Amino acid sequence: MGSAVALSRPAEGASAEEWDDYLHNRDNPAGLSRELWYHNPCGSWIVVERDTATHEILSTTLASEAAR
Numbered sequence: 001m002g003s004a005v006a007l008s009r010p011a012e013g014a015s016a017e018e019w020d021d022y023l024h025n026r027d028n029p030a031g032l033s034r035e036l037w038y039h040n041p042c043g044s045w046i047v048v049e050r051d052t053a054t055h056e057i058l059s060t061t062l063a064s065e066a067a068r
């Protein structure tokens with residue numbers, strides 16, 4: 001997991017604990033991570049699968065398509 005968990009917003013009526021976890025708690029994996037990157041020139045949010053140990057980029061997807 002990585003910052004792309006922000007695409008999985010808790011449902012309406014979720015508990016304060018679920019919101020706390022969604023807003024504040026992040027794993028910091030050594031290995032595959034799914035991150036949200038912002039590309040400033042065109043204003044696109046991109047889901048990037050990256051290996052945090054090697055910095056290899058494994059895939060990129062527009063966040064608008066990944067959230068479906």
Ligand SMILES: [Zn+2]
Pocket residue numbers: 039040041042043044
């Ligand atoms: Zn761009």
